Amino acid sequence: MTLPEWVPIRDDLRPYEPYGAPQLDVPVQLNVNENPYGPSKATADDIAESLRAAATELNRYPDREAWALREALADYLGHGLAADAVWAANGSNEVMQQILQAFGGPGRTAASFMPTYSMYPEYARNTHTRWIAGRRADDFAFDVDAALALIADEQPDVVLLASPNNPTGESLTLDAVRAVCDAAPGLVVLDEAYAEFRRPGTPTALSVLADYPRLVVTRTMSKAFAFAGGRLGYLAADPAIVDALRIVRLPYHLSTVTQTVALAALRHADEMLAxxxxxxxxxxxxxxxxxxxxxxxxxxxxxxxxxxxxxxxxxxxxxxxxxxxxxxxxxxxxxxxxxxxxxxxxxxxxxxxxxxxxxxxxxxxxx
CATH class of the missing domain: 3.90.1150.10 (Aspartate Aminotransferase, domain 1)
Structure with a gap:
């Protein structure tokens, strides 16, 4: 795609192409990490009936705070979390965008360690956040010493870490998470989009969330929950961090339809994750x-x-x-x-x- 010169797009955006993996109609689609097993009839029926009930009130705005959904997500995550420590948005992409809107921006820096999720630098670009890309080891393992050196040199306002990492798949140890949190001057975001697929015994950063008020753990229902079409991402953090995100969220950013469908899916969590x-x-x-x-x-x-x-x-x-x-x-x-x-x-x-x-x-x- 090449935009014509008369389109008055920002100069820094003109060279770029829209993000997106190919969406092609082929028999075997194994390119965007979807769960191949869709919801059961019982779950689909619950979703349909819930939407039927919600449809009678679509003339009204949705719950701006998505409170019932946040309560259900907190219950699903456990670890003693309450609804005020959980935030939800349209996919983890919007969650990440809101994080950099609130904690990045002009004059601020975000950092991560490549190879990792290719959208991270785009979130930074879109929010005018300076982007720093460190490197992983030659075998793609997370190099704690190199990470700490980069943090000491650059003092990033936001550190983005995926665990399990995309596209390589490795999880971070809790020692590595603690080391980064101890060194980072700003927010540390642990992107756990694939957390449910970890090997048994692999820890989650949720277990140390209470120790670090500037730690944020993000999740999604797109992957393990077989809910990619539902577009629901969420995070757990100190309630003060959540309140900061509420400042930059768009009004009524989660539709009644999204909240209703996500709540129905969470009622069937055991089945969705089976x-x-x-x-x-x-x-x-x-x-x-x-x-x-x-x-x-x-x-x-x-x-x-x-x-x-x-x-x-x-x-x-x-x-x-x-x-x-x-x-x-x-x-x-x-x-x-x-x-x-x-x-x-x-x-x-x-x-x-x-x-x-x-x-x-x-x-x-x-x-």
Whole structure:
């Protein structure tokens, strides 16, 4: 996309393309880390009936504070949280945008450590927040010493850390979280969008939230909850942090429809999360298979696997797409990311990847 010169967009935005993974109509879609198992009939029926009741009041504005939803989210998270320590918005993207609107901005700095979620620098750009990108170790592990050195040098107002990290999948230790919180002069945001997929025993930063008033833990219902179309992200933080976010939120930013549907999904939380264990098992089986084929694989606590390396990863990606399998061309050069799907979808992925890598052009390119 190239905007014509007469469009008076901000100069700093003119070179950019809109963010977005390809949305293509193919048989096997494994590129945006969706849960492949949709809501059950019982959940869908509850959502439909709840919406029917809510529809009679759509002439009225929604609950501006989304109080009932925040109470339900606090109950789901546990850790002694109350509703005033929880905030919700239209996906974790809006949550992050609000964080940088309130705590970033002109004259302020946000930092993270690459490779990580590609939207972080865009949130910074959109809010006129200076962006600093540190680096992870060569194996993509979080380098605590390097992170602390960058924090000491740059004094960022916001530190963004994904755990599990996207696109690599590693989780942070609580020691690493504590070290960053002890060193950071401003807000530390732990993005736990994929938290429900972590291996058993892997801790959450919620367990140290009470120790650090400037720590924020963000979550989403898009992934494990099979609720990507519902667009509901949320965070847990000190109530004073939540109040600061209320200053920058748009009036009535969460529609009655969104709040109603999310509450219905939370009533069925056990059922919505029932396939998480299956997805973890499929993830680990996929990683093991990829290693057995000779690929490099990053251990993942999320519902995706990063694998490589390829001299021409785009050719591999395109070859898979030509066979009806869509994965993600993202992360460091030479690497690809595949979301975890159903066993049938993963079988199609394995067959397609095997065929693509055996084609003469790809074999020569990656020899």
């Amino acid at each position: 396939r998480v264990a299956d997805l973890r098992a499929t993830r680990d089986e996929t990683a093991a298979w990829l290693r057995a084929q000779g690929h490099d694989v990053v251990d993942s606590d999320a519902n995706f696997v990063l694998f490589g390396t390829f001299a021409d990863r785009h050719a591999v990606w395109q070859g898979l797409l030509d066979k009806g399998v869509l994965i993600r061309e993202t992360g460091p050069d030479g690497w690809l990311r595949v979301s975890v799907g159903t066993p049938e979808e993963m079988a199609a992925f394995r067959d397609a990847l095997t065929a693509v890598l055996e084609s003469p052009s790809i074999r020569q390119e990656n020899a």
